[in-house]
Amino acid sequence: MIGVLLVDDDALTLELHRSYLDRMGGFEVVAEATGARAAVSAILEHGEAVDLVLLDVTMPDGTGLDVLRHVRARGADVDVIAITGVREADVVRQMVGLGVAQYLVKPFAFSTFRERLEQYVEYRRRARETAGSATTQAEIDALLGALRPATAPALPKGLSPETLERVTADLRAHEPVSAVEAAGRLGMSRVAVRRYLEHLVSSGAVVRSPRYGTPGRPESEYRRALSR
CATH class of the missing domain: 1.10.10.10 (Winged helix-like DNA-binding domain superfamily/Winged helix DNA-binding domain)
Known part of the structure; x- marks a missing residue:
């Protein structure tokens, strides 16, 4: 079972992500947080029980980037999927340097959510298989490829x-x-x-x-x- 921390300042969004995880199976919501400070506290408090954080990028008391900087400085090695808006691409790019390899752009349907989480599960599986052993270039490419999101579909003509x-x-x-x-x-x-x-x-x-x-x-x- 993969332990998940949900972070978003919108109660309906938290409920939506919880229902999506319930539909998938294999994931357990360990805790929820509605702000940046609460997210930092939850990650540090729950420790190894949290494998994955679904982390909102923009919150009233800080950003996902702030959260990552704080927990990385304290040695927390959690995986993160950034939940972002179209205008927050610059922040997400900075978060990549702190270990964010996946992202979801609001609004997204269950099918997109499921695809990202399935890619994450595959990444974890391959990482376990290669842990502690010599890794070939092909194995590294396959590991990183498991986290590479598919190209987002283009918007219909006339929509920006x-x-x-x-x-x-x-x-x-x-x-x-x-x-x-x-x-x-x-x-x-x-x-x-x-x-x-x-x-x-x-x-x-x-x-x-x-x-x-x-x-x-x-x-x-x-x-x-x-x-x-």
């Missing part, structure tokens, strides 16, 4: 990563949202916002449902998916 991040952030802050509501907050057209929301629906990261109780045709509302 930056705007997708804005729409996703608005959804996290105000869900459930309608395209009209989000458009007013973001200063975008309703049609444009709906395209981004429907893209998230098609990826499995968001679910759409009818909203009743308003005059005329029921409009759609969107919220993050807890499962796929």
Whole structure:
């Protein structure tokens, strides 16, 4: 069983990641933390019980980079998968130097989460097989290749990563949202916002449902998916 620490300042995101791990099997959530300081304390407190940290990059009291710098300085040798947004690529690049070899870009569906975690399991298996023995170039390449994420699929034509991040952030802050509501907050057209929301629906990261109780045709509302 692989012990996991979940770190995110959003309660629904913690619940989502917990449900994803439950669906996979082979993982046990050892602890959860909602901030950078709490994450450092949890890693040091639980010690060897934590094999893997699903680490949010941006939190109110610090970053994932801050967490890694503190725990590495104290000798904590945990594996880390960074949970990041599109705009946080520079921070993730710095985290790679502190032992982050995997990342997940929000929002992501269960299929993407499962792929990354399966790659991590394969990495652990190969690392155990080669521990304490002479390692060939081919074995090193295979070990690192197990952690190499597949190329992320391109966004549909006309959608940009930056705007997708804005729409996703608005959804996290105000869900459930309608395209009209989000458009007013973001200063975008309703049609444009709906395209981004429907893209998230098609990826499995968001679910759409009818909203009743308003005059005329029921409009759609969107919220993050807890499962796929």
